[in-house]
Amino acid sequence: MCELCKKLLNLCNTFHYKGENLCIIFLKTSKMRKLSFAIQCCTAVVVLLVMTTFVGCTGHGSDISVSQSGIDSLRNQIRELTKGNEMIARNLVTFDTLDFTVFSNQEWARLHESHSKDIKVNWPDGHYTIGIERHIADLKAMFVYAPNTSIKQHPVRFGSNNMTCVTGVMTGTFTMPMPVGNGKFIQPTGKSFTLPMCTVGIWKDGVMTEEYLFWDNQTYMNQIGLGK
Numbered sequence: 001m002c003e004l005c006k007k008l009l010n011l012c013n014t015f016h017y018k019g020e021n022l023c024i025i026f027l028k029t030s031k032m033r034k035l036s037f038a039i040q041c042c043t044a045v046v047v048l049l050v051m052t053t054f055v056g057c058t059g060h061g062s063d064i065s066v067s068q069s070g071i072d073s074l075r076n077q078i079r080e081l082t083k084g085n086e087m088i089a090r091n092l093v094t095f096d097t098l099d100f101t102v103f104s105n106q107e108w109a110r111l112h113e114s115h116s117k118d119i120k121v122n123w124p125d126g127h128y129t130i131g132i133e134r135h136i137a138d139l140k141a142m143f144v145y146a147p148n149t150s151i152k153q154h155p156v157r158f159g160s161n162n163m164t165c166v167t168g169v170m171t172g173t174f175t176m177p178m179p180v181g182n183g184k185f186i187q188p189t190g191k192s193f194t195l196p197m198c199t200v201g202i203w204k205d206g207v208m209t210e211e212y213l214f215w216d217n218q219t220y221m222n223q224i225g226l227g228k
Contacts, residue, residue, distance in 0.1 A: 095164060108136045118131055164201045
């Protein structure tokens with residue numbers, strides 16, 4: 001059952017209609033366990049509307065007992081939950097644009113749309129960097145030897161409060177020399193990679209302040225022909 005409905009049911013425990021707890025009526029009428037999230041929420045709101053309508057219109061105080069403070073509390077909780085869901089949805093859309101457009105098309109001038117100036121980025125090998133300019137430099141380096149690198153799908157995406165979690169599939173082909181330092185290069189193998197990955201983001205004011213990147217580096221090296 002969704003969080004909104006749990007809160008509604010807790011409040012309904014204090015309300016009665018014709019001697020029966022509204023929580024029981026809610027479950028009997030809606031068959032909540034079998035309904036989708038959207039229908040659960042709609043049914044929950046209907047309960048609120050029915051409660052407020054009876055209080056305002058019927059005047060049958062003996063049939064239903066509802067405090068105004070309880071109704072106001074319920075409305076505030078619905079408002080806060082809705083606000084939180086809208087924020088998560090906006091952050092997920094921003095992240096889609098980051099991977100599908102900004103990263104895949106190397107539009108680094110737009111990285112500030114999703115990353116804060118002082119972002120902390122945690123990489124799969126355990127090291128981390130600070131700052132958007134350093135992150136841009138690291139991302140650019142991935143395209144030097146695999147210029148067609150891209151992320152075009154997010155199979156799983158969800159969020160909670162100020163956090164998002166998104167899985168993706170990074171693809172590309174090792175077609176250009178890979179710099180390894182001291183003027184040395186590894187010659188391209190021509191092999192392609194298809195790498196499952198995951199990104200966890202912590203958001204504030206519409207941008208990420210911290211980012212966690214996850215993928216299997218050994219699988220990556222094996223796929224481009226450099227595994228041992």
